[in-house]
Amino acid sequence: MIVTKSWLNEWIDLSSISTDKLLKKLNSIGLEVDSVVNNKVPEKIVFGRVVECVKHPEADKLNVCQVDIGTSTRQIVCGASNVRVGLDVVVATIGAVMPDGMVIKPVKLRGVESYGMLCSAKEIGLGDVCSGIIELDSSIGKYKIGEDVSTNPIFNDDIIEIELTANRGDCLSIRGVARDLSAAFDKPLREINTKEDEDKRVGIGRILTLSHENNLDVNIRYKAIELKNLNIPFVTKLRLVQIEDKRESDIESLILYAIHSTGVILRAYDFNFFRAKNETMARVSLGKDENGFASIISKNKKASIVGVGQDDASKVVGSEGTILIEATYIPPDVISKRMQEKKVPACPAYYRASRGSEPELNQGLDYCISVLEANSASTVYGGTIELGEVNEDKIISVSKKEIDEIIGAVIDRAKITKILKNLGFDTTKSSSDNFVVSVPKFRHDISNKQDIVEEIVRLVGIDNIPSKPFIFAEENRLSDDYTKYKKRQTYRHKAAFSGFFESVHFVFDEKRVLEEHGFATVDESKELLNPIVNTLDTLRTTLLSGLLRAASNNSKNGYSSVKLFEVGSVFNSQREESLKMAMLFCGDKEAESISNCGKPSKVDFVFFAQKVSDIIGAFELRAVETSHSLSHPFASAQILIEGEVVGELFRVHPSVQESYDLDITYMCELDFEKLPYGLKTANQTSKYQASFRDLSIVMPKEMSYEKVKSVIDLSQTKNLVRFYPVDRYSDASLGDNMSLSIRFVLQSFDKTLEEDDITGSMDAILTALKNELGIEIR
Amino acid sequence: MSLLKEWYDAIKEAQSVDRIEEIRISVFGKKGVLAAEFARMKEAPDEEKSKIAQELNVHKNGLMNELTAKKIVLQTQELIKNMKAEAIDVSMFGQKPQAGALHPVMETMDRIVEYFSSMNFAVKTGTMVEDDFNNFEALNLPKHHPARDMQDTFYFKDEMLLRTHTSPVQIRTMMSTKPPIRMIAPGAVFRRDYDITHTPMFHQVEGLLVDEDGKVSFANLKFILEDFLKYMFGDVEVRFRPSFFPFTEPSAEVDISCVFCKGEGCRVCSKTGWLEVLGCGIVDPNVFEAVKYDNVSGYAFGLGVERFAMLIHQIGDLRSLFEGDIKLLEQFQ
Secondary structure (H helix, E strand, O other), X not given: OEEEHHHHOXXXXXOOOOHHHHHHHHHHOOOEEEEEEEEEOOOOEXXXXXXXXXXXXXXXXXXXXXXXXXXXXXXXXXXXXXXXXXXXXXXXXXXXXXXXXOEOOOEEEOOEEEOOEXXXXXXXXXXXXXXXXXXXXXXXXXXXXXXXXXXXXXXXXXXXXXXXXXXXXXXXXXXXXXXXXXXXXXXXXXXXXXXXXXXXXXXXXXXXXXXXXXXXXXXXXXXXXXXXXXXXXXXXXHHHHHOOOOOOOHHHHHHHHHHHHHOOEEEEEEXXXXXXXXXXXXXXXXXXXXXXXXXXXXXXXXXXXXXXXXOHHHOOOOOOEEEEEEEEEOOHHHHHHHHHHOOOOOOOHHHXXXXXXXXXXXXXXXXXXXXXXXXXXXXXXXXXXXXXXXXXXXXXXXXXXXXXXXXXXXXXXXXXHHHHHHOOOEOOOOOOOEEXXXXXXXXXXXXXXXXXXXXXXXXXXXXXOOOOOOOOOOOOOOOHHHHHHHXXXXXXXXXHHOOOEEXXXXXXXXXXHHHHXXXXXXXXXXXXXXXXXXXXXXXXXXXXXXXHHHHHHHHHXXXXXXXXXXXXXXXXXXXXXXXXXXXXXXXXXXXXXXXXXXXXXXXXXXXXXXXXXXXXXXXXXXXXXXXXXXXXXXXXXXXEEOOEXXXXXXXXXXXXXXXXOOOOEEEEEEEHHHOOOOOOOOOOOOOOOOEEEEEEEEEEOOOOHHHHHHHHXXXXXXXXXXXXEEEEEOOHHHOOXXXXXXXXXXXXXXXXXXXXXXXXXXXXXXXXXXXXXXXXXX | OHHHHHHHHHHHHOOOHHHHHHHHHHHHOOOOHHHHHHHHHHHOOHHHHHHHHHHHXXXXXXXXXXXXXXXXXXXXXXXXXXXXXXXXXXXHHOOOOOOOEOOHHHHHHHHHXXXXXXXXXEEOOOOOEEOHHHHOHHHOOOOOOHHHHHOOOOEEOOOOEEOOOOHHHHHHHHHHOOOOEEEEEEEEEEOOOOEOOEOOEEEEEEEEXXXXXXXXXXXXXXXXXXXXXXXXXOOOOEEEEEEEEOOEEEEEEEEEEOOOOOOOOOOOOOOOOEEEEEEEEEEOHHHHHHOOOOOEEEEEEEEEHHHHHHHHHOOOXXXXXXXXXXXXXXXXX
């Protein structure tokens, strides 16, 4: 909602209030100021009057004017086609600095001296108000020839954009904002008096009848006017530019101006639209249209839908003839409910209607007619034709105690009464400790006690309410959700310390890409209805694709080592949410440095697995064929923790690497729920020295170490604490076999092991390997 | 004896620890000079023996002292030499951490959660896919409500939706728990909006306090939010402006004095000197009615974590937060 200080001033006297104070007040009463622009016309630009105007002897399109600028008369050459004798104009005098930086100097134009410039609105920074130079009229108020134009508030205005909240339909007009300010400043609202001289006028009843269906929840009122010689005043044109709105025809522009001024929804109709041939009377009927909207109908033709839009055929064309001006009101909940049920195209008026337009129809209608009359040679028909169905009053009762409790401070009773009264609430039925408040019709947003308290809070000023700590009973509030949050936090910290950067991606992904990579996608029946872009048209079912994309971008940005992780939600085909953690490691193991001669080695399987293990603890790997196609088929593994599969770890498929422009890359994705978290218990440890023995066995290259491992595990060899592979060797003599060295750690709780004990254990292992797998020592 | 004297010179001239060891063996070894002298002493007349022994012992001690002292000198010299050989140009080895970093938004969320946990708020989470009742209806946002425009929503084909705020967590908590309630709901939320200042997903933390009727006031809300904002932003001014949210009444927006220009007015604060950071209010009775709570009062507040993170860390580009961009992230190492 755009307002200007001078426009507000038409309804409330702001002459003693600085713009700063005005802005502060607007903010403090909940009308948030979004931006302010001071539109001051520069100095040395003055009011002038053209006293003589003759054609330039050398140029057809130029006029040589003598312009009265108060102290003297100046010769100014002007190229505007609308310049003429008697016109009051805006004159940039010698020395004036125009908004675009141009300095006005005496010049010769085709041999004729010119001492200044007659200005268009654009030239003085007011925008595209009208073509040619400004033609001043009485709409700017009193002015004196020779004075700087910026002494007039219209030429030194503050244009204030207010970010209105959805509940404040009552402030969708200049008068509405002025009304709220009048309560805030405790200053009266200026009502514009438009008493008409009914006797001399032909009554509207002679030319118009209104018929209607009942229970349409509509208030409607008509005036008729014989339109003639309409001239839109300068200020109106200027303000329509300031509110960044415009209409095609003059009458529509004026209607728009009246709507923005008063908040009443107004329309102009061509009288003939409602008049049958050969009849003098026009017949307007109000009824429901095919979608249940209250509509204005002429015979079978729809002229408009109340609060929604007008048919072009019923609009006024031209600027002469009989027209009808209509003011309507429909309660916002009625119109927005209807629209919710049946969406139809709407004009800008719908926004006002759905948020609550001004119900005092006369405010808008009278204002509109008075502006029309003042700026044309029109004649107005006497009286109005009207229908008023919406009339009930809202009464709310709230006790002084309730008010104080909600606010948390004791507010003076008299102060409350004054605030409510200033806001237009009737409080006369209140008792000493109870307020009975009758809500003015324009306050659609007020429906309960809290709403009344809000009004009081708003005008008392929240900053004037002292803060107070809440006193409460302490309670253990460390919920399961908190534990989950902490677990997530712990893993995030570990991942960061292990060298990975935390990334956050949208939970959206591109369905086509997910499918291409062989990932499950959300079932079609549960898919997004209104995705924002094609590349985010589904919910992600994996964290991997987001990490891949990010890695790709970082690689393109020149990072030779990319380490990323994310902990986030993914969805399955049934759109059930679960938490996953994923890591990606691409390219160099470490930063380039002296120690690696500037050529760090690339990440490899073991290195990556070690990094992952630093984060999630000990795990085992089992070869697996992944369900998606991102992985290298011969370097993919399931991750098992204590026998349970918690995720997968793999090298990225070379062709995927290529298509994402990536160096060698490893990834892993984990089910977060399955990752261990909780307190650890310490095992008893032996006080005796541990012994180490290496065993080199010859096994088929094809055989998985997992088999060897499980045989050794199952042998339950005495004193064997742990074992792990340490070396691999193959050569031509070994053929399809390879030699694998395994290191065994043996330890007893009872004693330091002797050679016999150790040999016994190692023999047991060898026997098991030989019996189960046919494997022998090298 | 003169033979022994030569060794003094030998020690003096020794250039290495190895040479000292040679000398030691030559002098003190089993087959060394001293042993030989003592052996010879046995052949000397008895009356001279004690004199010779005395003299030999003087030399023995003297040589040993010389030897030990020289050894220490040489050892030290050698150590220094070796260490010199190990000298490095430390200025070549200024380091960047190999560690990664937490995401600034997530870390900001952690700080927010930390504050409210320490103020005895419970942490509650919920699902991203929600239904109309929990996301809108129960929050006093009936289908035709104009405020639904404010939250352009992602819908699914089966009429479910992506939550537009974390408020449904509050509704679910109230539906399943009796008052009093003191909770925050951190998490990702979704609006159908994508431009320089909006992303379709962002993060919120919303808070809710419910207690007996008449107990919870606007003044309480002011207290905790002022304290919270000072915890997050340091020494800032806090301003409350009346506003409107369907689920609270009275409602307010909370501004802090601009952290960039200290309230002087700059580009970030649109020359106003203030930055809007929070929405809050007294819970609307219609919300309590929807969750079937009687005789209670409460306050609620909500904030966008990205906005906090951007203001705290002076991050200019919202969208860069969702790109895993190491250029940005490595600054938080």
